[in-house]
Amino acid sequence: MKSLLLYGAHDARVVDVPEPEAGPGQVKIRVECAGICGSDLSLFEYSPIPSDFVHPLLCTQGPHALGHEFAGRVVAVGDGVDDLPTGTLVAIRPNVFDGTCAACSRGEVNLCENGGFIGVSGGGFSEYVVAGRDAAYPVPEELGAEVAAMIESTAVAWHAVKQSPASEGSSALVIGAGPVGLGLVACLKARGVSTIHVSEPSAARGRLAADMGAVVHDPTVDDVVARLNADGGVDVSFDASGVGQPTYDTALRALRPGGTSVVVAMFHDTVQVNLQEYMVSEKKLIGSMAYTADDFAEVIDAVTSGVLDPRPLITGRIVLDDVVSQGLEHLLGTGRNTEVKVLVSPGDVD
Ligand SMILES: [Zn+2]
Secondary structure, rough: OOOEEEEEEEEEEEEEOOOOOOOOOOOEEEEEEOOOOHHHEEEEEHHHOOOOOOOOOOOOOOOEEEEEEEEEEEEEOOOOOOOOOOOOOEOOEEEOOOOOOHHOOOOOOHHHHOOOOOOOOOOEEEOEEEEEHEEEEEHHHHHHHHHHHHHHHHHHHHHHHHOOOOOOOOOEEEEOHHHHHHHHHHHHHHHHOOOEEEOOOOHHHHHHHHHHHOOOEEEOOOOHHHHOOOOEEEEEEOOOOOOHHHHHHHHHHHHEEEEEEEEOOOOOOOOOHHEEEEHOOOEEEEEEEOOOOOHHHHHHHHHHHHOOOOOOEEEEEEEHHHHHHHHHHHHHHHHOOOOOEEEEEEOOOO
């Protein structure tokens, strides 16, 4: 079968690999749709995981298969799986955890000491994938494979909103209108947050945020902090951009006293933090990492009931053979400021 493997920085290839078979307790799915994530782009750009690294739970080693946001249909099940009929549309929760460490014992499986992700070390940009039964979540047929493939990135935003005190009537600032930022807009709306500001320099992404009901500011021309403080500051802010010092400063200073800022982006650089600002204002800074099994199920319920809709985030559709040129390289180049979520389908499967 075809699968995208990462051989090194800027060296990913769609190659022929053995088709995986479902072992006991596992399901085998034929992938129908997989989203390209910013972390796929980081892995492609920097290739930080050595090929000889063997993940303790996934037992996979390099060259690593990319793609962790994916959905497909069950084509086979292993021994002990009797509740997932062939043909069922499923979204895969790709994070794996040992279930036994201190974090897992607290229910914080997203913080597992041995945690990992299918498609970071082991992927969705393949024709078939095998995963544990507990990672396969049936998705109503009427939602379709594209929406099913959007569950994972939406769950990242869902978890971040749950980590925050945002509630009905709150005001929020989202910095960055990429897949997670626009996912935050959708999840904040689903939670009844009344005023959602978005800071985003890209006009194309800003238009999408505005179409979703956000008040959009261009930080290259607008003084976002002054503008929001004129109204007393926002209750919560989210940095979904990971830009660095400028966005950290905006996220903190746009808050009202006592407000909460949530970091939900990967920061490659350190930022300077003035603790005095926290003491005198009682502002809070919290992090949000991935999602739990509950978050994943809640997102599927919210999308099914119609309160949450990730479809406006889809800006491109390509086939697996073109995933490097029209996917990874495009998103690191001209697509950086225009695309949000590009979905990959395997195309014709033998
Ligand atoms: Zn654990």
